[in-house]
Amino acid sequence: MKWQQINVSNDGTHFLYEGNLIFGKHFIEVLKFHSPGLAPVVDESGAYHINELGDALYSKRYNRTFGFYCNRSSVIENTDWFHIDEKGNRIYSNFYSWTGNYQENLCTVRNKANQYFHIDLDGNRIYSENYIYTGDFKDGVACVKLQNGKFRHIDSNGNPINDLLFEDLGIFHKNFATAKDARGWFHIDRKGNELYSERYLMIEPFYNGFALVTLFDNSKRIIDENGQVMLTL
Structure with missing residues (x-):
């Protein structure tokens, strides 16, 4: 059984393989499998991740867990957000008020002062600026909202890709x-x-x-x- 062929039921409470219930269990909530073959689930014990055999990845339980991206997953413990790796280990020591999903090995986060910025796979900031908002990276470019309320595009080093500011911005799609x-x-x-x-x-x-x-x-x-x-x- 390949994890890529495991589907989520219509009611989001269990997993299906070739249309049949697997793991012999219904959950409170499940989300789809992501590489490297792990899925977020919630049952009476809390939120955690399972592997493609249906086994819990770790013994710890969270308030909420999300899918793996770049072998990293956002999790919530009480009111604190952070990322874990595919073995269930914390990536860094910082706590955030919100964390996104890693895209292109970078991730947008919001700190306890409600400032946004991006971190790398080890949890290190990739630039010193704080923004009102930061979006995901796509093809090496992300949208950010500056402290003056304007938007611009930055590259994966945090540098502006041009000098222009806008009222609002979207990501690049086919240039x-x-x-x-x-x-x-x-x-x-x-x-x-x-x-x-x-x-x-x-x-x-x-x-x-x-x-x-x-x-x-x-x-x-x-x-x-x-x-x-x-x-x-």
Whole structure:
């Protein structure tokens, strides 16, 4: 039995393999398996992780556990958040008020002063700045909200990828990101340059060269990467 073929039941209380109950047990809650073949579960004893055989990874119990990403999992003990490794060991000594999931070997966290920043696989900060908010890294770039309320993109060393600031930002997808200024939402390239002059109420990332956008009258259009309207919906 391969863990990749283990599914979560529709009610989220047990695991299925080829449509059949496995491990001979229903839980209070289960989440899907992630590499290296571990899943978060909750039963009467608390929250913990099991392996692909259904065995508990460790004896300790938490208030809540989450899936493994980059062989790291967020866990909550009372009101403290931190990460454990695939053997159930704590990665670092710090406690946080919230921890995200590792992406590209980096993770966004919020400290007890409600400041956001990113840490590496060993729990070390990758830069000294504190932000109002930080998002996950994707393709080496993350969105952060500065203390002045503006957004920018940073690289995996914590350096800005350009000098431009925005009212709001999305992650890069196929070299383009969503951005917002005082006039509305639009798309930018990696240098922060706008792809077109129009602004919208809402936009989606480009999907194979086209994006769904919502005008300020709530009508919708499909535009290409040059901002040309290709279809009115």
